[in-house]
Amino acid sequence: MSADVLALLRDALGERVDTRPASLHDARADKSGHAATGTPLAVVHAASVDDVQATLRIATATRTPVVTRGAGTGLAGGANAGGGEIALSVRDMTRILEVRADDLIAVVEPGILNGDLNAALAAQGLWWAPDPASRAISTVGGNIATGAGGLLCAKYGVVRDAVLGVDLVLADGRLLHLGHRSVKGVTGLDLTSLIIGSEGTLGVVVGATLKLRRAVPGEVRTLAATFPDVRTAAVASAAVTASGVQPAIMELMDAASLAAVHRLLQLPAPTPGAAQLTIQTDGPAAATEAEAIADVLRGVGGTVAVAADAAEGERLLTVRRSMHPAMETLGTSLIEDVSVPRSALPAMFDEIARVEREHGLAIPTVAHAGDGNLHPNFVFAGPDVPPEVWAAADDLFRAALRLGGTLTGEHGVGVLKRRWLVDELGEDQWELQRGIQRVFDPLGIMNPGKVFAP
Amino acid sequence: MSADVLALLRDALGERVDTRPASLHDARADKSGHAATGTPLAVVHAASVDDVQATLRIATATRTPVVTRGAGTGLAGGANAGGGEIALSVRDMTRILEVRADDLIAVVEPGILNGDLNAALAAQGLWWAPDPASRAISTVGGNIATGAGGLLCAKYGVVRDAVLGVDLVLADGRLLHLGHRSVKGVTGLDLTSLIIGSEGTLGVVVGATLKLRRAVPGEVRTLAATFPDVRTAAVASAAVTASGVQPAIMELMDAASLAAVHRLLQLPAPTPGAAQLTIQTDGPAAATEAEAIADVLRGVGGTVAVAADAAEGERLLTVRRSMHPAMETLGTSLIEDVSVPRSALPAMFDEIARVEREHGLAIPTVAHAGDGNLHPNFVFAGPDVPPEVWAAADDLFRAALRLGGTLTGEHGVGVLKRRWLVDELGEDQWELQRGIQRVFDPLGIMNPGKVFAP
Numbered sequence: 001m002s003a004d005v006l007a008l009l010r011d012a013l014g015e016r017v018d019t020r021p022a023s024l025h026d027a028r029a030d031k032s033g034h035a036a037t038g039t040p041l042a043v044v045h046a047a048s049v050d051d052v053q054a055t056l057r058i059a060t061a062t063r064t065p066v067v068t069r070g071a072g073t074g075l076a077g078g079a080n081a082g083g084g085e086i087a088l089s090v091r092d093m094t095r096i097l098e099v100r101a102d103d104l105i106a107v108v109e110p111g112i113l114n115g116d117l118n119a120a121l122a123a124q125g126l127w128w129a130p131d132p133a134s135r136a137i138s139t140v141g142g143n144i145a146t147g148a149g150g151l152l153c154a155k156y157g158v159v160r161d162a163v164l165g166v167d168l169v170l171a172d173g174r175l176l177h178l179g180h181r182s183v184k185g186v187t188g189l190d191l192t193s194l195i196i197g198s199e200g201t202l203g204v205v206v207g208a209t210l211k212l213r214r215a216v217p218g219e220v221r222t223l224a225a226t227f228p229d230v231r232t233a234a235v236a237s238a239a240v241t242a243s244g245v246q247p248a249i250m251e252l253m254d255a256a257s258l259a260a261v262h263r264l265l266q267l268p269a270p271t272p273g274a275a276q277l278t279i280q281t282d283g284p285a286a287a288t289e290a291e292a293i294a295d296v297l298r299g300v301g302g303t304v305a306v307a308a309d310a311a312e313g314e315r316l317l318t319v320r321r322s323m324h325p326a327m328e329t330l331g332t333s334l335i336e337d338v339s340v341p342r343s344a345l346p347a348m349f350d351e352i353a354r355v356e357r358e359h360g361l362a363i364p365t366v367a368h369a370g371d372g373n374l375h376p377n378f379v380f381a382g383p384d385v386p387p388e389v390w391a392a393a394d395d396l397f398r399a400a401l402r403l404g405g406t407l408t409g410e411h412g413v414g415v416l417k418r419r420w421l422v423d424e425l426g427e428d429q430w431e432l433q434r435g436i437q438r439v440f441d442p443l444g445i446m447n448p449g450k451v452f453a454p
Numbered sequence: 455m456s457a458d459v460l461a462l463l464r465d466a467l468g469e470r471v472d473t474r475p476a477s478l479h480d481a482r483a484d485k486s487g488h489a490a491t492g493t494p495l496a497v498v499h500a501a502s503v504d505d506v507q508a509t510l511r512i513a514t515a516t517r518t519p520v521v522t523r524g525a526g527t528g529l530a531g532g533a534n535a536g537g538g539e540i541a542l543s544v545r546d547m548t549r550i551l552e553v554r555a556d557d558l559i560a561v562v563e564p565g566i567l568n569g570d571l572n573a574a575l576a577a578q579g580l581w582w583a584p585d586p587a588s589r590a591i592s593t594v595g596g597n598i599a600t601g602a603g604g605l606l607c608a609k610y611g612v613v614r615d616a617v618l619g620v621d622l623v624l625a626d627g628r629l630l631h632l633g634h635r636s637v638k639g640v641t642g643l644d645l646t647s648l649i650i651g652s653e654g655t656l657g658v659v660v661g662a663t664l665k666l667r668r669a670v671p672g673e674v675r676t677l678a679a680t681f682p683d684v685r686t687a688a689v690a691s692a693a694v695t696a697s698g699v700q701p702a703i704m705e706l707m708d709a710a711s712l713a714a715v716h717r718l719l720q721l722p723a724p725t726p727g728a729a730q731l732t733i734q735t736d737g738p739a740a741a742t743e744a745e746a747i748a749d750v751l752r753g754v755g756g757t758v759a760v761a762a763d764a765a766e767g768e769r770l771l772t773v774r775r776s777m778h779p780a781m782e783t784l785g786t787s788l789i790e791d792v793s794v795p796r797s798a799l800p801a802m803f804d805e806i807a808r809v810e811r812e813h814g815l816a817i818p819t820v821a822h823a824g825d826g827n828l829h830p831n832f833v834f835a836g837p838d839v840p841p842e843v844w845a846a847a848d849d850l851f852r853a854a855l856r857l858g859g860t861l862t863g864e865h866g867v868g869v870l871k872r873r874w875l876v877d878e879l880g881e882d883q884w885e886l887q888r889g890i891q892r893v894f895d896p897l898g899i900m901n902p903g904k905v906f907a908p
Contacts (some may be wrong), residue, residue, distance in 0.1 A: 102797040104796075183825035185860040188884075197643070198643055341554070406638075406639040406641050436890055452642075
């Protein structure tokens with residue numbers, strides 16, 4: 001059977017079918033450090049919509065599961081391909097098909113890196129706002145598949161706010177054009193939004209019409225503020241939000257995260273126990289907003305430095321963006337991604353401290369404090385999550401739910417969060433979502449075992 | 455059978471079941487002037503989620519169609535209830551359950567008027583941005599059901615951008631909580647977005663968690679600019695968009711629209727043939743932005759007046775907001791709602807002129823020029839759309855599609871646009887959407903004949 005599938009793929013796609021052991025090995029894992037069981041049949045490097053359609057027609061004819069992959073930077077195992085599966089990579093589909101400055105839209109292929117797209121747009125004074133910390137290495141298609149967030153979301157929105165349409169290849173190979181090119185559009189059900197964050201379970205995104213912004217004029221200001229402990233930093237961030245000033249970026253790092261990043265970047269060790277807020281303001285009022293925020297931060301006991309220099313600001317943010325590489329140096333991580341209403345951020349840090357205490361684990365945590373999204377990291381040795389880590393993560397997730405929060409703010413469910421999906425959605429909604437998934441994929445070949453797995 | 459349904463409803467809901475002839479008559483129509491065939495069995499005035507659930511359990515048990523209604527201000531016939539149907543009104547569910555200034559969210563019942571909600575929020579320095587021209591008389595639930603837009607969309611977004619979660623009662627009476635209270639959230643499929651704009655075909659929205667904004671500081675500036683003809687006005691609006699200055703509002707009225715509104719409001723008749731742009735800037739840079747826009751408008755031949763006075767600005771916008779009442783004085787309208795990429799606005803006005811010429815009809819047109827959404831009005835006598843109007847509307851819709859546009863920007867499909875749904879979506883996507891609708895409503899009792907009707 002596997003031999004038949006391979007033969008059909010090779011017949012249709014020739015050299016685009018890759019069965020080198022290193023390629024198959026890489027396709028099993030993502031940046032979470034977790035790997036699928038078994039080895040995929042092949043990696044298909046699609047270069048066109050036709051290639052994707054051909055692959056899916058063969059997959060449907062042979063009932064072979066398909067796992068769509070971009071750059072493999074996911075953090076929930078959602079694109080890990082295992083035994084008996086085809087890994088369908090769209091990483092080679094990197095073209096920018098159209099940029100319209102007057103209409104503020106771009107039409108792109110899914111494999112282009114977020115950073116590459118934004119470099120090209122910057123030349124025209126434009127940008128696509130979604131800004132995951134991985135933007136230099138993650139694809140636009142992957143950003144769409146996970147419904148990615150990032151650092152700028154409180155002010156500039158998430159992927160859902162920045163995509164007008166997607167082209168989708170269904171499990172049986174048919175191509176659909178969903179959404180529109182206009183600012184407004186309500187013709188029928190909003191399937192574009194349904195695809196965003198669906199993690200490869202509904203079809204393969206082969207193109208996207210993106211909603212752009214004009215580059216924000218003026219210089220940015222970057223603030224770094226240290227606090228004696230993480231709870232005070234969280235209170236400070238909530239105070240900034242409540243003050244009504246809207247920073248572009250507001251990131252929180254706890255003491256353990258700061259220490260790990262400083263080690264990785266060979267910076268001087270930070271003050272033990274101290275937590276840090278890194279805040280950036282932009283736009284015409286950046287300087288006055290930075291001063292207003294500095295006042296708020298000092299009012300809750302922060303030690304504040306303001307950088308007007310762009311290079312210094314970028315250096316401060318590099319500390320935050322190095323969190324994931326720093327965690328990788330310590331072992332494998334189960335990265336939680338809970339999101340709570342912004343006012344609940346201090347309470348959520350209390351809950352993390354409680355879980356650390358009760359479970360006897362260290363949980364280095366960073367947060368997109370401006371939008372209430374936290375990334376507590378459970379670090380351990382080896383590829384498999386130990387039972388005591390699952391237990392602590394379960395405790396932490398339920399605490400987030402009690403605070404009005406959600407399981408995953410931006411990483412997606414993948415395999416690492418699927419055990420909790422029904423707890424948040426409830427049985428009725430879980431079944432309804434599963435029913436919708438089956439309408440797209442009646443044979444169950446689109447990324448099976450992800451998101452909705454039992 | 456009808457008698458059984460009524461008896462069951464009365465038994466469960468008592469006085470909330472209304473069979474007065476005037477009530478039944480009103481439930482047949484909306485602000486489009488079109489009415490359903492036949493008379494509904496009853497209007498159920500739900501006052502609670504329990505009432506909605508009870509109604510739907512009876513509807514499912516008896517296989518009775520249910521048409522959900524708010525204030526009846528729709529413009530596509532989507533909430534018109536006809537023979538054998540239950541009209542389920544949520545207009546009495548008007549409570550604001552929660553407002554959180556720190557988290558920028560409000561939780562509301564669906565029957566509250568958009569204007570009433572915003573009046574309450576204004577006292578706390580907050581607002582919910584969706585701003586349909588009907589905001590004084592339309593409900594939040596109706597805004598969600600249609601995926602409403604409005605005047606402020608280019609700068610402040612549409613309903614899809616302003617709803618974090620909805621509570622939905624399914625056809626069988628089960629209650630689901632969709633979405634989340636946090637800024638970010640990607641747990642499972644985005645069913646909240648799927649409900650937005652689904653026009654009562656998936657379930658009944660009984661609550662919504664809304665994403666609020668802080669009131670924009672500073673005084674607004676309002677510009678009125680007249681142009682010798684509508685095409686020049688459209689070119690001017692495209693020039694404003696291309697200049698990079700983002701107005702809060704940019705509305706275009708053609709000569710026939712202006713004349714009709716001036717008559718209704720007993721204002722002096724406008725210059726024959728002249729078209730008008732009404733533009734508002736807001737925020738700290740309102741004054742300088744208004745000056746920059748005035749320069750652009752004069753550069754393309756506009757005669758520009760700038761009002762710094764808020765009352766004068768509101769008076770100028772009242773002219774635009776009176777368009778629908780002015781059309782009502784002329785007869786029944788088939789209001790097109792096409793939306794095109796902003797740069798295509800002048801070309802779309804050329805197409806409207808062509809359709810007027812070739813079909814021998816006058817088509818008074820207003821446009822949300824800032825986002826490319828046009829409302830060409832076909833006015834005629836009597837409740838039924840004459841064949842020649844359908845033919846002209848068909849011609850106009852296909853022109854919008856050729857320009858990269860869409861059938862409906864903000865009014866929805868209802869009954870008046872359903873004949874074109876498949877033309878825009880294609881057969882494959884139409885079937886897929888129908889399949890999704892059946893997952894929510896396997897018996898086909900949720901607003902049958904709307905949106906997806908053959």
